[in-house]
Amino acid sequence: MTATAIEVNCATGEVTERSLTAAEIAEREAMAAEYAAQKAQEDAAKAAAQAAKESANAKLAALGLTAEEIAALTK
Amino acid sequence: MPNTYQVISSVTVGSGGAANIEFTSIPQTYTDLVLKISGRFTVDSASAFLRYNGTTTNGSSRWIEGSGSSASSSTDGSNQYGPVHGIVNSTKTASTFGNAEIYIPNYTSSNNKSSSSDGVTENNGTSTTMALGANLWSNTAAITSIQIVPAAGGNFVQYSTAVLYGIKNS
Numbered sequence: 001m002t003a004t005a006i007e008v009n010c011a012t013g014e015v016t017e018r019s020l021t022a023a024e025i026a027e028r029e030a031m032a033a034e035y036a037a038q039k040a041q042e043d044a045a046k047a048a049a050q051a052a053k054e055s056a057n058a059k060l061a062a063l064g065l066t067a068e069e070i071a072a073l074t075k
Numbered sequence: 076m077p078n079t080y081q082v083i084s085s086v087t088v089g090s091g092g093a094a095n096i097e098f099t100s101i102p103q104t105y106t107d108l109v110l111k112i113s114g115r116f117t118v119d120s121a122s123a124f125l126r127y128n129g130t131t132t133n134g135s136s137r138w139i140e141g142s143g144s145s146a147s148s149s150t151d152g153s154n155q156y157g158p159v160h161g162i163v164n165s166t167k168t169a170s171t172f173g174n175a176e177i178y179i180p181n182y183t184s185s186n187n188k189s190s191s192s193d194g195v196t197e198n199n200g201t202s203t204t205m206a207l208g209a210n211l212w213s214n215t216a217a218i219t220s221i222q223i224v225p226a227a228g229g230n231f232v233q234y235s236t237a238v239l240y241g242i243k244n245s
Contacts (some may be wrong), residue, residue, distance in 0.1 A: 010084045010239065011100035013236060020094055032228030035120055063110060073240040 002030065079245070080109075085238040092117065092230035097222040098239050101182075103242030108179040110221065112194075113172045113236045114162035118229030121157045121173065121196055121204065126222040127188065127212055138192075138208030159223065160206030161194015162235075169201045172235065177210075182218040187211060 003025065004017045020028070055075075060070045083105075084098055101108070112123075131174040136151035138160065163173035175194035182188060223237060 004090065004091055006086055006093045006096045008084045008086045008096070008098045008239075009100050009238075010098055010102060013084065015086055017089070017091075017093075024094070028228040028229075031224075031226065032118070035118075035227035039119075 079243040081105075081241050081243075083108075083239045083241045085236065086230045087110050088233055088235040090233050092153075092232055093235070094230055095222055095224045096231065097220060098237075099220045101178045101219050101221065101239070102241065103183045103217060103219070104243075105183075106181065106244040107242040108182050108218070109240040110179070110223075110244060111173045111176040111238045111240070112159065112162060112177075112223065114175070115167075115172045115235055116162055116164050116225050116227070116229045117232060118225065118227045119164050119166050120225065120227035120229065121162050121164045121194070122226040123161055123162055123175075124224045125159060125177065125190075125210070126224060126225055127214070127218045128216060128220055129222065130214070133213040134211070135209045135213070136208055138206055140204060140206040142202055142204050144202070159192050159194060160208060161196055161204070162231075163196045163227075165229070166198075167196060171197055173197070181217065184217070185215045187213045187215060188218060 003020045005020055007016050007018070009016075015033070055073070057070055060073070061067075065073075083102065086096060087095070109231065137148070138151070139145065139148040140160065159175045159177060161173045161175040163171055173194060173196040177190055177192045179188065179190040188211070190210045190212075192206075192210060194206050196204045221239070225231065
């Protein structure tokens with residue numbers, strides 16, 4: 001599929017569609033790569049935080065706290 | 076709705092989708108602008124950037140986001156203004172669209188341009204995302220064009236819409 005840009009001229013009301021320029025296509029590809037890298041970083045951070053939470057809960061349970069008591073501490 | 080709230084222009088994306096949507100030659104006769112978007116992307120991202128006057132510099136943004144089960148906040152480091160959140164991404168409920176609104180006060184002034192944005196998405200009745208952002212474009216030029224660009228490089232799907240309103244203070 002050819003990527004197109006839509007331009008709305010507010011003075012005339014004219015709506016035009018055009019193909020992206022080579023520079024715009026390159027920018028889109030760069031944005032996609034940057035987003036993918038950023039998302040991977042965020043997903044890793046979320047996974048690490050979740051693992052730390054589960055580990056902490058397990059240690060609290062090992063100390064004898066009930067699930068209700070752990071929830072009271074962590075909420 | 077007050078009679079000072081007027082549609083300047085609107086557009087609905089056609090069957091081929093759109094890599095971006097741009098409003099140009101924005102009249103300088105209003106006090107504020109409101110941009111409303113009903114959209115869905117072809118990629119796994121619910122964010123878009125706003126670009127004023129074709130530039131990509133001097134922008135900053137801070138937003139908070141809640142999913143119903145967790146909350147977070149973040150600062151955008153892209154140097155573009157927005158980002159706009161709340162446009163449904165490709166992983167959400169099929170054939171649904173998200174809502175986003177950007178309020179841009181005093182867009183013709185010679186001060187820096189601030190804006191607020193809010194947006195919501197839905198996913199199969201099981202989760203949602205709500206975001207509220209504060210944005211700044213550190214530029215004193217009057218805003219004459221606004222381009223909406225998917226942040227992850229995808230397309231707006233068919234039937235996505237964008238409507239630009241003008242508001243007069245009298």
